[in-house]
Amino acid sequence: MPGFSFDVVSRDGRARAGLLRTPHGEVETPAFMPVGTAGAVKAILHRDLREMGARIILANTYHLMLRPGDGLVARLGGLHGFTGWDAPFLTDSGGYQVFSLAALRRLDEEGVRFQSHIDGTPHLLSPERSMEIQQNLGADVVMAFDECPPGDAPREAVAEATYRTTRWARRSRAAHRREDQWLFGIVQGGVHLDLRETSARDLVEIGFPGYAIGGLSVGEPREGRKRVLAHLDPLLPEDKPRYLMGVGTPEDLIDSVARGVDMFDCVLPTRNARNGQLFTSRGRLAIRNARFKEDPRPPDPACACPTCRTVSRAYLRHLHLANEMGAATLMSVHNLFSYLDMMRAMRQSIRLCRFAEWRRDTLRRLADGPDGP
């Protein structure tokens, strides 16, 4: 498709460093995508995202179809025009949120009927409607409509969702028209390796320019997730990007890149920032903790972000306890910077064929705790 390409530029073990090109700019992989649910990353201005090196953000189809409405977004120039974020966007399919947020869901082969969690109005999400919405929103990368069963669903339910996801993927591809968007299929199948395998083979047969891995980070054990990723790695085309949806902690990202994943999104860095939890190069730091009351050090002395360059743990703790919005902004900036910086370091280690060493050192440091070993 014009304007799009993906190239794996280096490999180290199963880890890959690549380059995704889109009509709104390039994204080096492995990439982390900050989550901008309603068309804005919470508590952070676009300018700060750009300065910290964010190259692509995710927006949620479910939220935007309900408010402000995808028609309105389209009339105001799509997500890029409406929000002013002129780098790449990715939208999810709405599938995950409709199962986790919406009230009174009724699922059948056509799609999902539900009531808005905002005002109770009735809506339908189907492969065709999801494509219509995502074409209205105008992201660079869009997702096929999928069914994402909960992590504790019985095998029977996961199997049914997996087969339906494949049928919906076919309908999604048929309904998708925009040439300036890349449509990814979503592999489902829970922690069942045979279902994952069927799902991957079926989707690859349909043929997509990229593959998302859904239905993980929904409560399954971490070991189960690692097995799924290792199993999928040889089943997914080497030359196409793989996007692990909704994952995860810094350790999760490292472990998943080691199993061939290229793209991630997760609310963890921003949501935890608003709750006062900082991701540092030595693990997590809860800013409310009384031991930081008079601590003049920056959140992470090893971090070069605007927050760590200018404020102390004591000041951040004060702002957080006083419910000052600035606390959410300062900590969100730090957490996202810290994620993006780790991705930069990870890409470099792959290019230098030192990923295993970098991974060992980084995981060891993350286990030290914020006050050092």
Place this chain on the structure above:
Amino acid sequence: MPGFSFDVVSRDGRARAGLLRTPHGEVETPAFMPVGTAGAVKAILHRDLREMGARIILANTYHLMLRPGDGLVARLGGLHGFTGWDAPFLTDSGGYQVFSLAALRRLDEEGVRFQSHIDGTPHLLSPERSMEIQQNLGADVVMAFDECPPGDAPREAVAEATYRTTRWARRSRAAHRREDQWLFGIVQGGVHLDLRETSARDLVEIGFPGYAIGGLSVGEPREGRKRVLAHLDPLLPEDKPRYLMGVGTPEDLIDSVARGVDMFDCVLPTRNARNGQLFTSRGRLAIRNARFKEDPRPPDPACACPTCRTVSRAYLRHLHLANEMGAATLMSVHNLFSYLDMMRAMRQSIRLCRFAEWRRDTLRRLADGPDGP
């Protein structure tokens, strides 16, 4: 005092343009001071304040003595060290807030005993304690401890508060020790011109490097305030800065500069931003209004602020209705920029001896409404 000076550099009618020098930098007057209650201007980072030209911010003695405590702030380098704002600070005396926020107040000649609105702990604010706190906080400009009666208080109560404020001003001056702070007296007296006159004469006799005008913007009629300012103008020393506390709207600032005022603070631009009200060059705009739903124009097409340069009314309205913190930040940035920009224009008009003309044009434009005349 070393490091401090104030010079009136131009006059036009009763309006003055001046320069206040402090140990942490210079402030051109007439100046508007954004309010940073707890040591941070709500929803705005220091960097953005600097970029929009804020030169001095106000912090609240009452809030900071309760949380995180003035002792802690002192140990972490005072407000400048603690917050990282390295330009001038001004702290109020705590008098106004203790009367408007604290529970179970008991006032006597010594001071005010009260319970914290945060956790109910008992505290005393007195001239001596207010000076101790403000010296711990370490602002460049500090205020004598005053009693601020409500706008509807009977004359008898206002008179008593005025005389007590003078006695407390004397005690404040005696208790104030730091040579790197300027201590201003506060004129009280409500809308009673004779009480204002007595208060001003008594404070000038004690002698301060600057004079604040308190007890206005507490519910009195606007005409009463204008009369008070006009009456005080010849009573206050020409060569000392005059600071009108807690005022006000753009129109209020213009009218007060016309009556010889040099400094202002007010929560209006930031608080109203969080509530979705924008101050534009053509008056106020309520972003919730349905007519902005698909409005692609910036909040104020005549404004050069980062918000107006990058976002539309439609996008701001969406973020505001979705309770996104970014809405508060974007609108606070605009409102403060708009206030500071008006002050710049006002100073220039005074220097060019075109204040009357500028005032007439600006007030006329403010009355137009955001969609123009």
